[in-house]
Amino acid sequence: MGVEAFREVENPSSEVVRFHADQPLSMDAGVSIAPLSIAYQTYGRLNADKSNAILVCHALTGDQHVANIHPVTGKQGWWTTMVGPGRPIDTNRYFVICSNVIGGCMGSTGPASLNPATGQVWGLDLPVVTIRDMVRAQAMLVDHLGIEKLFCVAGGSMGGMQVLQWVASYPDRVFAALPIATASRHTAQNIAFHEVGRQAVMADPEWSGGRYAALGKHPTKGLAVARMAAHITYLSEGALQRKFGRKLQDREAPTFSFDADFQIENYLRYQGSSFVDRFDANSYLYVTRACDYFDLAADYGGVLARAFLGAKTRFCVVSFTSDWLYPTSDARAIVHALNAASLPVSFVEIETDKGHDAFLLDEPDFIATTRGFLEAAANARGLTAPAGVAAQ
Amino acid sequence: MGVEAFREVENPSSEVVRFHADQPLSMDAGVSIAPLSIAYQTYGRLNADKSNAILVCHALTGDQHVANIHPVTGKQGWWTTMVGPGRPIDTNRYFVICSNVIGGCMGSTGPASLNPATGQVWGLDLPVVTIRDMVRAQAMLVDHLGIEKLFCVAGGSMGGMQVLQWVASYPDRVFAALPIATASRHTAQNIAFHEVGRQAVMADPEWSGGRYAALGKHPTKGLAVARMAAHITYLSEGALQRKFGRKLQDREAPTFSFDADFQIENYLRYQGSSFVDRFDANSYLYVTRACDYFDLAADYGGVLARAFLGAKTRFCVVSFTSDWLYPTSDARAIVHALNAASLPVSFVEIETDKGHDAFLLDEPDFIATTRGFLEAAANARGLTAPAGVAAQ
Numbered sequence: 001m002g003v004e005a006f007r008e009v010e011n012p013s014s015e016v017v018r019f020h021a022d023q024p025l026s027m028d029a030g031v032s033i034a035p036l037s038i039a040y041q042t043y044g045r046l047n048a049d050k051s052n053a054i055l056v057c058h059a060l061t062g063d064q065h066v067a068n069i070h071p072v073t074g075k076q077g078w079w080t081t082m083v084g085p086g087r088p089i090d091t092n093r094y095f096v097i098c099s100n101v102i103g104g105c106m107g108s109t110g111p112a113s114l115n116p117a118t119g120q121v122w123g124l125d126l127p128v129v130t131i132r133d134m135v136r137a138q139a140m141l142v143d144h145l146g147i148e149k150l151f152c153v154a155g156g157s158m159g160g161m162q163v164l165q166w167v168a169s170y171p172d173r174v175f176a177a178l179p180i181a182t183a184s185r186h187t188a189q190n191i192a193f194h195e196v197g198r199q200a201v202m203a204d205p206e207w208s209g210g211r212y213a214a215l216g217k218h219p220t221k222g223l224a225v226a227r228m229a230a231h232i233t234y235l236s237e238g239a240l241q242r243k244f245g246r247k248l249q250d251r252e253a254p255t256f257s258f259d260a261d262f263q264i265e266n267y268l269r270y271q272g273s274s275f276v277d278r279f280d281a282n283s284y285l286y287v288t289r290a291c292d293y294f295d296l297a298a299d300y301g302g303v304l305a306r307a308f309l310g311a312k313t314r315f316c317v318v319s320f321t322s323d324w325l326y327p328t329s330d331a332r333a334i335v336h337a338l339n340a341a342s343l344p345v346s347f348v349e350i351e352t353d354k355g356h357d358a359f360l361l362d363e364p365d366f367i368a369t370t371r372g373f374l375e376a377a378a379n380a381r382g383l384t385a386p387a388g389v390a391a392q
Numbered sequence: 393m394g395v396e397a398f399r400e401v402e403n404p405s406s407e408v409v410r411f412h413a414d415q416p417l418s419m420d421a422g423v424s425i426a427p428l429s430i431a432y433q434t435y436g437r438l439n440a441d442k443s444n445a446i447l448v449c450h451a452l453t454g455d456q457h458v459a460n461i462h463p464v465t466g467k468q469g470w471w472t473t474m475v476g477p478g479r480p481i482d483t484n485r486y487f488v489i490c491s492n493v494i495g496g497c498m499g500s501t502g503p504a505s506l507n508p509a510t511g512q513v514w515g516l517d518l519p520v521v522t523i524r525d526m527v528r529a530q531a532m533l534v535d536h537l538g539i540e541k542l543f544c545v546a547g548g549s550m551g552g553m554q555v556l557q558w559v560a561s562y563p564d565r566v567f568a569a570l571p572i573a574t575a576s577r578h579t580a581q582n583i584a585f586h587e588v589g590r591q592a593v594m595a596d597p598e599w600s601g602g603r604y605a606a607l608g609k610h611p612t613k614g615l616a617v618a619r620m621a622a623h624i625t626y627l628s629e630g631a632l633q634r635k636f637g638r639k640l641q642d643r644e645a646p647t648f649s650f651d652a653d654f655q656i657e658n659y660l661r662y663q664g665s666s667f668v669d670r671f672d673a674n675s676y677l678y679v680t681r682a683c684d685y686f687d688l689a690a691d692y693g694g695v696l697a698r699a700f701l702g703a704k705t706r707f708c709v710v711s712f713t714s715d716w717l718y719p720t721s722d723a724r725a726i727v728h729a730l731n732a733a734s735l736p737v738s739f740v741e742i743e744t745d746k747g748h749d750a751f752l753l754d755e756p757d758f759i760a761t762t763r764g765f766l767e768a769a770a771n772a773r774g775l776t777a778p779a780g781v782a783a784q
Contacts, residue, residue: 124650128648187629188636188638188656189633191657192657192660195657196620196621196624199617200592202650203616203617205597221595222595224591224595225588225617228588228591229621232581232584237579237581240581241580244580245579245580246580256421256519257520258516258681262580262583262684264583264584264587265584265587289650292654298638324629
């Protein structure tokens, strides 16, 4: 991580709620940790009866900076297509919350945070984090904000896993759920790609068994390779071919060398090198591990539908045709389980060649779908339309 | 590489032909190299009129040990399903040749070989090798063996690229061609995966800018990560799920750690660690680069059919339904070009969930297809059936 990112770990630009020894986080690994920090951003205003809160859950290497300028990269937030005034997650209408996951590195407790018991960076001494642990921590934040029931929980990819876990863990606290480009369990191929990434990090001698922070080392090369491998899975073969194909980078002919002759090589190298400025290597191990361990049905005797029994949450499940990381078959398995549990569910497969990352992009059909779902849900919940928008 | 593999570089267990200063290899990089070694294996007997030779071209990290015990790993050759007595490439009927590619590390000149001009290991001083260079070297070997026209050139993956290049470069010298699970050019996604592998190797400080051999270093960690990433692309999502799914490795419950809890993790780690015993890190850079540079149409004004104009070679193009590295669409592009060039071509897409690696496996439909194609071609070529097999 760069200096600015390191500063965000302990002194984030976001709001932070610090839970003390009397409010430990009970974790799936069988231990509790306390104290605990949760860094978060909010957008819009909570209404009087606290019924208009939407919790946005971020993906693997995302963070709480959904719709503001990112304090490290200086770039726009990661979901400005979806969150903002007049957007489907309309900040004129809803109170939007997004917290950095436990295990992350933007201010919530993670392996880069200081372990208060030792005064040293947690590193691998932090218990392994699960998706359920992330959601437990989010529930502590939602309690802290005095919100009994969330109007909606929404998120893509690992964020979508948190959405599913929210309904399973707190069936009475989620009115509507929007899991996007996600799965109810990691497949062998999903685990395989994550394992390659972790091995790339751990193969870097600077990683030093996870103790690089104390040693002043920086496993940036391994982390960059991990990011490059992962990045391929976020895009479709078709999108890569359309965008890059075999185009050369600033040259007329191949150099017959190992330079980045091809634009795709240059692009991947940039993805790797820019990532390491903002993300912690151990954090990458933790968030990938959380996804790999995710298998919601396993907690319910192998029957996914049982995870949703008793909930009344209305769902909109979204997948993208060219997403090969969490393909439509994964979404369909979720929908079948929701049907079996008699929950109201819309299922939309969006036609796009942009792959998994489509959920982060301005895909008109996706935007229209989520807008429609949220408007209908808001009306059902009795939420007032913002000024200038006719109630439907 | 391990000690035994290193010995194979200069003193291979195979036959070797050494071309001296008067027979340089002219390379696409614009230079020539001499002297040059080509290590090869043969199986079966060349007939009197030298019309029964089949050249087998190996894939990325394959070698000449097609159907004998491998001198380093002690395992069976890589294509015993296809090559041997009574197999489709029947060693009772055909004279089978397979040479280690230029750029490889099993006895043909490659980056691990000694550069005779310096007495030092070539390393990155070896010019970058292309598929066409590999084929030129093979043609020198075929000349050396006194064979004017090959009965067939066959190979899968990078071997299939060599098959296509053979017909383009030497249209009069190939009676039949069998390109399997291959493409006429590397796509952006293909290049991306190879670039990740190269970056993993180069990120290993032991790689030392490619000079590890002189320094007594071993970039095994980076090479293992490269192999792990590549290996995922050789298998289908379905095959991984069927074979491994989320099964745990020798344990009843997850350990909540970064150990190889899942069988797929253990399997990948094994693939990585066993690979580095037999393969040279720089060689991996060279062979991946050769594939990335491959774009047969580009040498013919962007029109693939022109690569085959004037040839009379009969083709059988084979793809596998679950191969996402070189999917059926790649095979179809080859077939369309062959059609446009008026060459006789059969095209068979084999239904299998085994992914790209299916060409190495005992897939009954694949075996039957290649058997039928080669028998018909042999009859057309007037080759005698082996004793006990009725001519058709």
